[in-house]
Amino acid sequence: MKLITFTHNRQTRIGAVVGDEIVDGFGDSALPSLMIDFLSAGESALEALQKLIDAGTHRLPVAEVKVHAPVPRPGKYLAISLNYAEHIEETGKEKPEYPTFFNKQTTCVIGSGEPIHRPKVSEKLDYEGELAFVIGQRCRHVPLEQAHQVIAGFTIANDVSVRDWQARSPTMTLGKSFDTHGPLGPWLVTPDEIIDPHNLTIKTWVNDELRQNSNTRHMIFNCYQMIAYLSQVMTLEPGDVIATGTPSGVGVKMKPRGYLKPGQTVRIEIEGIGELCNSVVEEPNAIECR
Template sequence: MRLITFEYRNQTRAGALIDDRVIDTALDPDLPQDMIGLLAAGEPALERLRDLAENPEAGIPLAEVRLLAPVPRPGKYLAVGLNYADHVEETGLETPEFPTFFNKQTTCVTGPEMPVHRPRISDKLDYEGELAIVIGRRCRHVTPEQAREVIAGYTIANDVSVRDWQIKAPTWTLGKSFDTHGPIGPWIVTADSLDPHNLELKTWLNDELRQHSNTRHLIFDCYQLVSTLSTVCTLEPGDIIATGTSSGVGVSMKPRGYMKAGDRVRVEIEGIGELCNPIVEEPDTACY
């Protein structure tokens, strides 16, 4: 099943996408209407959505809604670097013996077809197409064998990176957290619908295929990542874990293949779909 957050008639709600019909949680007053609440409600809530979808007249046509980031503001957005063997090779670094985790600040999250800003402060804007885990249950000290039980599903992430700012901060957080640099979506595919460790992953910049790999090449698989993180901190419904990117990133090209205004980046993952975003110049605005 595909879980979505959408905007309809100036209201934002969660639901499920069945074929081209949006099954709105508002159809049942007992269902939470936001994604984190829906995930926390667990399998009974998802089963209720399936029941609602049995009515062929239920639902809103997909063309009438706007899809948003499936988890608009996750409690945590964690990511891992150097997690594909081919990406490690292109960087010239050694294969890590332990996952290299970092944070993306959650204010970077944006959705499908939303513009990604090329920051005024840098022209070194890069893409990283990735499979992302969405946590479904509050958990701590999860073993790899238990991890699949706490995963709600999977979505697509583009870990947009400002490379010079990534280098400035040894934790990488600054270069990974610019506003709009966390596109996710277009939906969450529930964990019972796919094998996360055998999915083709491709990233295009405009019409050029830049990345092509398979999640079977992950150095640390999804369950190991969840287990490791849950040893340190409590994971909660809606938390996002991006699993790393493959070779083909712009910083490793000669000449560099950075993104610029007018470009369009598309990440496709087998069994999930595609996440597309246009690149625009950062607006000349400020917040106080």
């Protein structure tokens, strides 16, 4: 199932993508409208949505809705650094002994089709195409062999990075958390549709130039190891997003540097999931205070 968050007629809710249509979760008034609430409801919510899919009713053309990130405001957004051998090699750093995580502040999250802002304070704007997964149930101290059970689904992430701000702090958080620098989407694919999350082709284009071309089998720490590790520290909750690292080919390591510029488009494709596409624009002048 491909779970989606969208807005239609000024109402935001969840649904399922079938071909070029959305099965509108609004067709079952018992279904939660927010993705985190939907995931928290567990199997009963999935079964109710599947009944709507099977009924063939409550359909909307994808072209007629506004698509959002599948989890527009996750409770946590954690990302792992240096998790592909070829990316470690291009950075010149050492392979980590343990998984190393940083936070992306959740106000950075946007959906496919929304613009990435090049910030006024830096021109060192970079892309990182990544597989991400979303937690589906509240959990702590998850054994490695059971970690697959707590994943609600998989999506695509662009861990947009402002490299000079990233370098200013050992935590990297500020350089990873600018507004609009957390594209996710276009939807959340449930695990039953992903045969092996650790054998998926991942590619990133800037305009028509292929910049990244790898496979998730090259991860150092896989998705299940990440869950087992993180859940020793904190309670993971429905809707939490975990990005699994980027392969080689990032702009900062190109010669000359391949930083993103306004007018360019970043397109990330992961086998079995789909395509996340965002254009780059200058950060608007407007100051929003409310």
